[in-house]
Amino acid sequence: MPQNHEATSMRDCLCGSIDSTMIGSIVTVCGWVAKRREHGEHLAFLDVRDRSGIIQAVVDGSVDVRSEYVVRISGTVSLRPEGTINDRLATGEVELSDCTVEILSAAEPPPFQLDDRIDVDEQVRLRYRYLDLRRDKMQRNLRLRALVNATLRRAMDAQGFCEVETPLLWAPTPEGAREFVVPSRLHPGEFYVLPQSPQIAKQLLMVGGFDRYYQVARCLRDEDLRADRQFEFTQLDLEASFVNQDDILAFVSEAVLDAAEAATGVRPAAIGAMTWAEALDLYGTDKPDLRFGMVLQDLSAAFDDTDVKAFSAPTVKAMCVPGGASFSRSRLDQLTEQAKSLGAKGLAWFRITDDGLDSPLTRFLSEDEAVAIRSVDGAEVGDIVFCVADEYALACKVLGAVRVTLGSPPVSEGPHCYVWVTEFPMFEGVDEEGHLVAAHHPFTMPHHDDLDLIETDPLKVRSQAYDLVLNGWELGSGSVRIHRADIQSRIFTALGISDDEAESRFGFLLGAFKYGAPPHAGFAFGIDRLVAIFAGEENIREVIAYPKTQSGTDLMTGAPKDITERQIRDLRIKIAPKGS
Numbered sequence: 001m002p003q004n005h006e007a008t009s010m011r012d013c014l015c016g017s018i019d020s021t022m023i024g025s026i027v028t029v030c031g032w033v034a035k036r037r038e039h040g041e042h043l044a045f046l047d048v049r050d051r052s053g054i055i056q057a058v059v060d061g062s063v064d065v066r067s068e069y070v071v072r073i074s075g076t077v078s079l080r081p082e083g084t085i086n087d088r089l090a091t092g093e094v095e096l097s098d099c100t101v102e103i104l105s106a107a108e109p110p111p112f113q114l115d116d117r118i119d120v121d122e123q124v125r126l127r128y129r130y131l132d133l134r135r136d137k138m139q140r141n142l143r144l145r146a147l148v149n150a151t152l153r154r155a156m157d158a159q160g161f162c163e164v165e166t167p168l169l170w171a172p173t174p175e176g177a178r179e180f181v182v183p184s185r186l187h188p189g190e191f192y193v194l195p196q197s198p199q200i201a202k203q204l205l206m207v208g209g210f211d212r213y214y215q216v217a218r219c220l221r222d223e224d225l226r227a228d229r230q231f232e233f234t235q236l237d238l239e240a241s242f243v244n245q246d247d248i249l250a251f252v253s254e255a256v257l258d259a260a261e262a263a264t265g266v267r268p269a270a271i272g273a274m275t276w277a278e279a280l281d282l283y284g285t286d287k288p289d290l291r292f293g294m295v296l297q298d299l300s301a302a303f304d305d306t307d308v309k310a311f312s313a314p315t316v317k318a319m320c321v322p323g324g325a326s327f328s329r330s331r332l333d334q335l336t337e338q339a340k341s342l343g344a345k346g347l348a349w350f351r352i353t354d355d356g357l358d359s360p361l362t363r364f365l366s367e368d369e370a371v372a373i374r375s376v377d378g379a380e381v382g383d384i385v386f387c388v389a390d391e392y393a394l395a396c397k398v399l400g401a402v403r404v405t406l407g408s409p410p411v412s413e414g415p416h417c418y419v420w421v422t423e424f425p426m427f428e429g430v431d432e433e434g435h436l437v438a439a440h441h442p443f444t445m446p447h448h449d450d451l452d453l454i455e456t457d458p459l460k461v462r463s464q465a466y467d468l469v470l471n472g473w474e475l476g477s478g479s480v481r482i483h484r485a486d487i488q489s490r491i492f493t494a495l496g497i498s499d500d501e502a503e504s505r506f507g508f509l510l511g512a513f514k515y516g517a518p519p520h521a522g523f524a525f526g527i528d529r530l531v532a533i534f535a536g537e538e539n540i541r542e543v544i545a546y547p548k549t550q551s552g553t554d555l556m557t558g559a560p561k562d563i564t565e566r567q568i569r570d571l572r573i574k575i576a577p578k579g580s
Contacts, residue, residue, distance in 0.1 A: 006052075010072060016053025018077055018091050027096070028074040029055060030104070032134065033065050034114070046101070048073055051139055056080070056095040068107035068114070068131075075099035122541075127555040129546060141543045144263060145531045149216055151262040152236050152527070155255035161212040161238060166201035168194060168218070172505075178222040180231070188572035194220040197524055199441065200509050202239040203481060206520040207512045214238040216527070225550050227539045228473060228529055232548075235476060239522035245464055245480055248521045249273070249420055252468060256475075256530070260416060263534040271468075273420035280393070284317075284400015286424070289472030290417035292407040294319055295377060296399050299387065302372035308364045310348055313389035317399045320377040321406055324384030325351040325358075335402055339388060344398040348387040352379050408472055412536030418470050423447060426454075426461035427494070435496030440465045442491055443509075444479040445521075454490050468525055470533055476525025483517040485510075 031050035075096030086092035125132040169192040179193040217237040261267040339347035351358035428439040447462035464480035528540040541547040
């Protein structure tokens with residue numbers, strides 16, 4: 001017989017592993033009492049739960065246990081009597097009979113019912129997270145996460161990557177997010193930071209000749225929390241030498257598709273790609289959700305000589321919403337307010353009817369303009385066409401946001417649609433001092449075709465940066481790194497970073513590059529977000545064992561908390577009064 005790896009000195013098997021092949025066997029299980037029912041004074045039924053599932057145990061006589069008592073039960077595997085089979089349980093055709101019960105630990109009544117059929121306030125769940133973790137959903141989600149992590153590791157190992165752990169106490173990094181600062185006891189007045197990512201550490205590993213590195217890395221950013229962001233997060237982080245962008249995309253795609261197959265049982269198709277400019281033009285965002293249509297269309301040419309004031313703008317973008325002609329006026333007003341809140345002057349709409357276009361603006365349109373609107377994305381009677389006229393980037397952004405509002409299915413619905421977005425802008429604008437602002441980080445390699453534009457037209461320079469997007473969620477990003485001193489110097493100059501500042505902020509990395517830096521590139525993506533989508537969860541808190549609330553607190557432990565006066569003295573720090 002194969003070895004039973006679940007057997008211990010206290011139990012023979014897991015509750016959920018008992019089936020009809022074990023009829024007549026005497027087994028011992030351990031777990032929590034999920035439910036207790038008595039039939040008269042001489043028969044009791046206990047549903048006993050462990051991580052694998054539930055088994056019904058039949059006890060002769062009364063038994064003094066309640067819900068969530070921890071018990072050890074021995075009994076004979078038997079078929080349930082005819083008419084009592086429970087099709088909702090994997091073990092529903094069997095039970096344990098002639099049972100003896102040993103109470104391992106008593107329990108008070110839990111503050112909420114540990115049943116996925118009961119909705120429980122999240123604040124209560126997080127306060128008693130150790131109880132919430134017993135629920136089937138949390139057990140499934142965290143075991144799914146473990147499966148994904150294991151699969152990612154296997155995929156990276158198979159591609160020749162070496163797992164290396166990098167420090168959690170680090171120096172400030174060149175990335176833009178706010179860092180968690182850790183005061184040093186041994187060096188009063190000096191501080192470490194907790195890493196936003198292992199970015200510089202992994203680049204130094206490339207200088208060190210490791211060639212292909214990866215890590216399931218814990219990272220921390222002191223940013224406002226939301227559904228897809230926590231202070232602490234986990235990412236698959238990787239870097240490789242003597243590669244180009246296509247190589248990195250292939251490495252990551254292989255790992256992600258392996259994880260998807262392990263999680264869902266189906267291997268997705270090869271991951272396609274589009275440029276950042278294409279994503280903005282067609283979807284109004286750099287993280288497009290490809291599960292539905294409603295692509296944006298440019299009508300600027302049709303409105304070049306328009307007499308309609310609402311369309312007198314450099315760009316006119318349009319989008320057809322199938323069936324949208326049924327939208328109420330209040331719904332249209334809500335969408336218009338959304339567009340205005342994002343910076344647009346308004347949101348024009350045109351219902352497609354048997355008689356043509358129905359809109360307050362219809363009478364002002366020329367025949368050619370009306371034809372252009374009716375032709376948007378194959379618009380038919382019963383559809384509605386929305387238009388935004390403004391500067392190009394704003395028109396795309398606003399209509400892209402309306403698209404998501406109207407079309408994006410819940411995370412749990414629809415297929416998993418991956419896409420690579422490439423060729424991001426190198427710079428995203430200028431700061432108050434007139435210096436360019438890096439869109440990624442200052443070590444990102446510019447597109448080789450745009451090197452001559454760095455000094456002459458920098459906002460047109462594309463970078464060799466790339467994002468992986470899944471169902472409208474950005475999973476992660478990466479880039480080809482600068483490894484040539486001449487190009488790095490040009491980028492620093494463009495960003496307004498002096499030689500002295502570069503040495504102060506990045507001296508140890510630039511110093512390492514003097515000793516032979518190979519061409520290298522890397523990537524990192526959020527495992528929390530990936531697992532949340534696999535699990536059909538809208539919030540990554542549902543796939544994290546001990547998350548923080550939206551306000552950054554841990555309701556279970558009460559963190560953050562005050563520290564003792566002795567700790568304050570040891571660290572030689574001063575704490576300002578609260579509220580000051």
